Amino acid sequence: xxxxxxxxxxxxxxxxxxxxxxxxxxxxxxxxxxxxxxxxxxxxxxxxxxxxxxxxxxxxxxxxxxxxxxxxxxxxxxxxxxxxxxxxxxxxxxxxxxxxxxxxxxxxxxxxxxxxxxxxxxxxxxxxxxxxxxxxxxxxxxxxxxxxxxxxxxxxxxxxxxxxxxxxxxxxxxxxxxxxxxxxxxxxxxxxxxxxxxxxxxxxxxxxxxxxxxxxxxxxxxxxxxxxxxxxxxxxxxxxxxxxxxxxxxxxxxxxxxxxxxxxxxxxxxxxxxxxxxxxxxxxxxxxxxxxxxxxxxxxxxxxxxxxxxxxxxxxxxxxxxxxxxxxxxxxxxxxxxxxxxxxxxxxxxxxxxxxxx
Amino acid sequence: xxxxxxxxxxxxxxxxxxxxxxxxxxxxxxxxxxxxxxxxxxxxxxxxxxxxxxxxxxxxxxxxxxxxxxxxxxxxxxxxxxxxxxxxxxxxxxxxxxxxxxxxxxxxxxxxxxxxxxxxxxxxxxxxxxxxxxxxxxxxxxxxxxxxxxxxxxxxxxxxxxxxxxxxxxxxxxxxxxxxxxxxxxxxxxxxxxxxxxxxxxxxxxxxxxxxxxxxxxxxxxxxxxxxxxxxxxxxxxxxxxxxxxxxxxxxxxxxxxxxxxxxxxxxxxxxxxxxxxxxxxxxxxxxxxxxxxxxxxxxxxxxxxxxxxxxxxxxxxxxxxxxxxxxxxxxxxxx
Numbered sequence: 001x002x003x004x005x006x007x008x009x010x011x012x013x014x015x016x017x018x019x020x021x022x023x024x025x026x027x028x029x030x031x032x033x034x035x036x037x038x039x040x041x042x043x044x045x046x047x048x049x050x051x052x053x054x055x056x057x058x059x060x061x062x063x064x065x066x067x068x069x070x071x072x073x074x075x076x077x078x079x080x081x082x083x084x085x086x087x088x089x090x091x092x093x094x095x096x097x098x099x100x101x102x103x104x105x106x107x108x109x110x111x112x113x114x115x116x117x118x119x120x121x122x123x124x125x126x127x128x129x130x131x132x133x134x135x136x137x138x139x140x141x142x143x144x145x146x147x148x149x150x151x152x153x154x155x156x157x158x159x160x161x162x163x164x165x166x167x168x169x170x171x172x173x174x175x176x177x178x179x180x181x182x183x184x185x186x187x188x189x190x191x192x193x194x195x196x197x198x199x200x201x202x203x204x205x206x207x208x209x210x211x212x213x214x215x216x217x218x219x220x221x222x223x224x225x226x227x228x229x230x231x232x233x234x235x236x237x238x239x240x241x242x243x244x245x246x247x248x249x250x251x252x253x254x255x256x257x258x259x260x261x262x263x264x265x266x267x268x269x270x271x272x273x274x275x276x277x278x279x280x281x282x283x284x285x286x287x288x289x290x291x292x293x294x295x296x297x298x299x300x301x302x303x304x305x306x307x308x309x310x311x312x313x314x315x316x317x318x319x320x321x322x323x324x325x326x327x328x329x330x331x332x333x334x335x336x337x338x339x340x341x342x343x344x345x346x347x348x349x350x351x352x353x354x355x356x357x358x
Numbered sequence: 359x360x361x362x363x364x365x366x367x368x369x370x371x372x373x374x375x376x377x378x379x380x381x382x383x384x385x386x387x388x389x390x391x392x393x394x395x396x397x398x399x400x401x402x403x404x405x406x407x408x409x410x411x412x413x414x415x416x417x418x419x420x421x422x423x424x425x426x427x428x429x430x431x432x433x434x435x436x437x438x439x440x441x442x443x444x445x446x447x448x449x450x451x452x453x454x455x456x457x458x459x460x461x462x463x464x465x466x467x468x469x470x471x472x473x474x475x476x477x478x479x480x481x482x483x484x485x486x487x488x489x490x491x492x493x494x495x496x497x498x499x500x501x502x503x504x505x506x507x508x509x510x511x512x513x514x515x516x517x518x519x520x521x522x523x524x525x526x527x528x529x530x531x532x533x534x535x536x537x538x539x540x541x542x543x544x545x546x547x548x549x550x551x552x553x554x555x556x557x558x559x560x561x562x563x564x565x566x567x568x569x570x571x572x573x574x575x576x577x578x579x580x581x582x583x584x585x586x587x588x589x590x591x592x593x594x595x596x597x598x599x600x601x602x603x604x605x606x607x608x609x610x611x612x613x614x615x616x617x618x619x620x621x622x623x624x625x626x627x628x629x630x631x632x633x634x635x636x637x638x639x640x641x642x643x644x645x646x647x648x649x650x651x652x653x654x655x656x657x658x659x660x661x662x663x664x665x666x667x668x669x670x671x672x673x674x675x676x677x678x679x680x681x682x683x684x685x686x687x688x689x690x691x692x693x694x
Contacts, residue, residue: 023613156607221654342615
């Protein structure tokens with residue numbers, strides 16, 4: 001692997017390994033502080049499970065810049081404990097049963113318990129039984145006696161994919177939960193590395209909760225409480241593979257993506273596009289019509305409205321334990337975040353809006 | 359102390375469909391007023407009762423139960439006097455067919471499906487209300503397009519401590535809040551306690567959102583009914599009638615705050631209150647609105663297990679509701 005990628009790759013893997021199934025983000029908070037805290041001035045959490053990492057520019061009355069990366073991940077919860085150590089699940093977020101069968105999982109009860117999701121072998125399936133089971137029907141095999149398991153694993157305990165990461169050729173990484181912790185790690189890396197005098201304002205990196213499960217996401221409450229002048233939402237985007245519609249996807253290795261959408265601010269979007277061009281940052285424009293499918297859609301409408309730009313990191317196999325990203329895209333994203341939080345022209349243009357009538 | 363069942367009987371006798379909550383609101387206002395310092399109604403029609411805390415910076419808690427119920431809206435009056443209807447809230451046509459209904463003006467009728475409709479084809483556009491009138495003109499003397507109907511309310515006792523009727527969803531939650539308010543009325547607490555009887559829950563939690571935005575609670579607790587896994591054909595769900603109050607972990611609208619869940623379970627164990635841990639696969643509550651309004655709150659929910667929700671024969675056990683009162687009271691007392 002190319003040396004320049006190495007530290008960023010390690011940070012992405014370290015953060016993506018933290019268990020943060022929606023609703024259980026707070027369990028990883030100590031680890032987040034250990035991994036990211038050093039590069040920021042203040043770390044705080046709120047009632048909804050959002051975590052805010054502040055870096056101050058040191059000037060009074062400076063603009064407030066929000067960078068949002070959701071921190072929760074898809075997963076499952078324990079729904080019922082059956083005999084012989086089998087556990088029934090409920091999916092959290094958009095999970096496909098085709099991905100779940102035979103997956104390695106960890107059940108986070110009073111201790112971490114390894115398990116494998118059950119898959120019916122083809123020998124035992126008749127030809128007309130090729131229907132996939134619903135997620136709700138799937139079982140985890142833990143090998144524990146029922147009584148022992150009941151003591152270790154309260155109903156509602158989170159279940160996540162086992163964190164296993166691999167390098168592929170051409171600077172690509174495969175593993176779980178790059179959605180969206182790769183983006184969180186990249187944004188943290190970028191903001192940490194900027195000297196504070198260079199910042200165009202006070203920057204808050206919001207690791208937001210509940211993106212995978214709630215229409216609004218925890219980001220709406222988080223953006224309300226930190227009252228930014230403008231915001232950049234960063235989330236993974238669907239990367240092209242053969243046989244999927246090209247029109248809704250972006251090329252892996254083609255740089256970051258910038259959404260053009262009714263749910264984002266067109267002027268801020270154009271300004272960020274211009275910034276990419278000026279800095280030679282590889283990017284793809286993508287049309288996202290009336291919704292970006294990310295936190296941008298809700299953050300834009302918080303309070304009196306927040307100018308918001310939506311940025312994507314191309315990713316294959318979304319919502320599986322083998323999501324694939326390209327480190328050259330990660331580098332491009334890192335460069336953009338650095339440039340964005342330092343850009344005084346954007347800061348002048350999008351802060352200090354006229355007071356709204358109350 | 360007021361008897362929970364007596365309170366519930368009174369509340370269930372009052373029809374109040376989403377968006378038309380005046381009558382139940384006035385009834386609740388009178389009942390909650392003696393236990394609180396201030397009672398107000400907001401623009402959306404939420405009833406908000408406040409018990410002032412001793413300290414200005416005490417932790418603010420919002421308890422919420424919805425006072426509206428599902429129903430039907432008259433959309434068209436046929437020549438023969440039969441009324442066509444649209445649903446208000448999550449009506450299951452199979453559960454609602456062949457049920458007595460009553461309008462907000464007190465006009466009685468029966469809700470029936472078009473003749474020979476197969477149960478699997480049943481939907482609201484195949485239901486009509488028969489008022490027993492001869493023709494359109496006589497119907498128009500009693501109702502207008504835009505009138506609301508509800509399934510006729512009322513509860514009665516079955517075996518043991520089980521009761522049945524409607525709208526137990528969520529008058530039983532309202533009864534629980536009244537009971538908690540009564541029990542806490544003479545106790546001095548650090549923070550403000552708000553008892554909110556929300557409007558328009560059945561049409562998407564619309565009332566709780568502005569109420570929570572105005573109150574800005576630190577902690578919020580929703581009290582509503584939940585489904586059970588103890589009837590033939592039900593989804594597998596570790597929740598049964600008579601096993602105690604259900605501490606919500608997740609429903610389709612939210613995942614509750616982990617510490618709130620932990621605290622509720624701890625308090626139940628410490629005080630020997632029967633409880634179960636609830637994951638509801640289908641259905642949401644006001645808790646999701648309280649969680650994300652404004653800067654958000656630490657949101658949790660207590661549920662009363664209930665069979666046959668949204669039918670005329672909702673069925674639950676009084677002991678579970680009593681456990682809910684006890685646990686909600688302990689929770690409020692535990693807030694520092």
